[in-house]
Amino acid sequence: MFRITKEFHFSASHRLDHLPEDHQCNRLHGHNYIVVVELAGESLNADGFVRDYHDLTALKTYIDDQFDHRHLNDVLGHGYTTAENLARHFYEWCKARFPETSAVKVSETPKTWAEYRP
Template identity: 35%
Template sequence: MIIYKQFSFDSAHFLPQVPEGHKCKRLHGHTYHLTVFVTGKVREKEGWVMDYGDLKMAAGPVVDLLDHHLLNEIEGLENPTAEVLSVWIWNKIKPLLPQLSRIELKETPSSGVIYEGV
């Protein structure tokens, strides 16, 4: 079974590696929407895969590191594309949440990344 919890955070960034004149080279911001997926068996006693509160305790502090920050100033996010950011988030959450199976990160309502730790 797969369960999930959604988070959102607001961050600014710029993409230093894109060509001159590209709009994303300039400082701008996004309201990111992150969905964290956990895979596991339903525990017979509790009737759930895991407590959503435990999922929030694992992922919430990582989201807090990003919220209202300039992503380029965070170690490992000097070129914070959605792809780079999704891997960074995965690497922060996975040690705290071994059952993590997927994250989806939306940069805009119509653009985003799905990462499954591959």
């Protein structure tokens, strides 16, 4: 199996407003997110790629236009804007465009990661 990854960055605010009021994540706060998309294939295409990295520019554009310097509760329309849900959201977006998508990881801080891999 061949696997490739590409990393993307954005900054955004959110609130986990379903948590108790005294929980720190219930308060408005922000993160410098890192998104890593993984694509996999048992074979390579005619150019020797799982997929050309250039094709993933569409994900960069989507992140830049819809997520960067935005309030995630407004973007996603709910208060469950956890790293886990972001990983699933980006996975589903990528899978619809890049069938080789096998996982997406999202980091909110340098020490925390969430991964969605069906």
